[in-house]
Amino acid sequence: MVQAYRFALDPNVGEQAALRSHCGAARAAYNWAVSWVTATWWQRRAEQSYGIGDEQLTPWRPTSLPALRKAFNEVKHTDPRFAGWWADNSKEAYNTGLANAAAAFDNYTKSKQGVRAGRRVGRPRRKSKRGARLSCRFTTGAIRVEPDRRHVTLPRLGTIRTHENTRKLQRRLAAGTARILSATVSLARGRWFVSFQVEVIRDARNPARQPDTVVGVDLGVKHLAVLADNTGTIRYVPNPGHYDNALARLRRLSRRVSRRRGPDRRAGRTASRRWLKADAERNRVHHRVANLRTDALHKLTTKIRAEYATVVVEDLNVAGMLANRRLARKVADAAFGQIRRQIEYKGEWAGGVTVKADRWYPSSKTCSNCGAVKTKLPLHVRVFNCEQCPLVMDRDANAARNLAALAAAVKAGTGVAGDQDAQASNPRGADRQTRATTRPRKLPGGRAGGATPHQRTEARDPRRTEAATLQ
Numbered sequence: 001m002v003q004a005y006r007f008a009l010d011p012n013v014g015e016q017a018a019l020r021s022h023c024g025a026a027r028a029a030y031n032w033a034v035s036w037v038t039a040t041w042w043q044r045r046a047e048q049s050y051g052i053g054d055e056q057l058t059p060w061r062p063t064s065l066p067a068l069r070k071a072f073n074e075v076k077h078t079d080p081r082f083a084g085w086w087a088d089n090s091k092e093a094y095n096t097g098l099a100n101a102a103a104a105f106d107n108y109t110k111s112k113q114g115v116r117a118g119r120r121v122g123r124p125r126r127k128s129k130r131g132a133r134l135s136c137r138f139t140t141g142a143i144r145v146e147p148d149r150r151h152v153t154l155p156r157l158g159t160i161r162t163h164e165n166t167r168k169l170q171r172r173l174a175a176g177t178a179r180i181l182s183a184t185v186s187l188a189r190g191r192w193f194v195s196f197q198v199e200v201i202r203d204a205r206n207p208a209r210q211p212d213t214v215v216g217v218d219l220g221v222k223h224l225a226v227l228a229d230n231t232g233t234i235r236y237v238p239n240p241g242h243y244d245n246a247l248a249r250l251r252r253l254s255r256r257v258s259r260r261r262g263p264d265r266r267a268g269r270t271a272s273r274r275w276l277k278a279d280a281e282r283n284r285v286h287h288r289v290a291n292l293r294t295d296a297l298h299k300l301t302t303k304i305r306a307e308y309a310t311v312v313v314e315d316l317n318v319a320g321m322l323a324n325r326r327l328a329r330k331v332a333d334a335a336f337g338q339i340r341r342q343i344e345y346k347g348e349w350a351g352g353v354t355v356k357a358d359r360w361y362p363s364s365k366t367c368s369n370c371g372a373v374k375t376k377l378p379l380h381v382r383v384f385n386c387e388q389c390p391l392v393m394d395r396d397a398n399a400a401r402n403l404a405a406l407a408a409a410v411k412a413g414t415g416v417a418g419d420q421d422a423q424a425s426n427p428r429g430a431d432r433q434t435r436a437t438t439r440p441r442k443l444p445g446g447r448a449g450g451a452t453p454h455q456r457t458e459a460r461d462p463r464r465t466e467a468a469t470l471q
């Protein structure tokens, strides 16, 4: 099983510079590859406009990694963009950029041919020094986790102290139950990380404490999760609301940032020291919120998986909910998608079962007692009051109970999860649980794509941090 182990690093000043240099080299190689390939596209288009025949056009340039590597290795000695300094970094840095470019072209082609799932992928574009994520991947050479459990060794970068103990990985390596496939260094949340991609031999873990119990997990904004198992126990996990708690502080800090002299590229103005200081302080709050969220989610999902062997979760349309400006901030803060992902992979580790309820399964609108389905249940109605039977129950608890019952149906082979046309009064599923948006949807890939102002700020902030630390 391939798994990642991620550790925060504590590089010294020289090491930080080397890390930046490697990530910058990866970006330079990526940009070179993108320009090298797309140059022929424009050339061909221009030639066609002059009426040159198809046979005489400039030939396409290849986009595969071996081809890009071959071309780059010829060019790097002579091209003034690389000639002076390429030898300063590990060859893996350039390989990172070229591999990413090859993957980007591959995704673009497949998306264009319609063989790639998901959103349409655009033409690969050059990465900007400001926006690009700093990251570099090492696949060969001296990649080690030192036995002292406080240092890692990477090609060319040498031995770097880790911020946290590497015991979890080191003891596996020492015991021979893990093999490092690659290491990626990256700057995230204002800190350098190394992530090892590791092939792990896992023996069957302790089974869940309640192997025969099924739990339904209803994710929500009011409560982060409501757990209902088939024994009738209902537990509420409160929403920690880290972002909301920090909101007042963030507003104050953001106000301070905007009152100081920030960078202005058009005017060629650099940020003042006071602006940088205020910006860094605001970003620290953002990082802390993100860290608290990650921690809480891992604890929640680990706990659920340790307890129950079978977990039923909803396949929520998170992208759709994020397009709703009233829900977006809270939904993004609760990280529903992340919870579901963690429940799934942690379940695989423990040999458990994850049942995904269909996206249109009306878990909130169905009575968990008699199975009657309501046609409408607005979000603000917090209590489920059945018209067919005397059931009166908290809305989310009712939904969680329905999810738990779904697993029993799957086990008994009475149907596929979510395929309950028998009881659903609206088989078309048009009456959604969560209305994605009331406005007409813009085309995906558009300028805003329905993003809310909150999202835009959130999405921009981490990058701004990097740019600020980059200076």
Ligand SMILES: [Zn+2]
Pocket: 367, 368, 369, 370, 371, 372, 386, 387, 388, 389, 390, 391
């Ligand atoms: Zn009922």
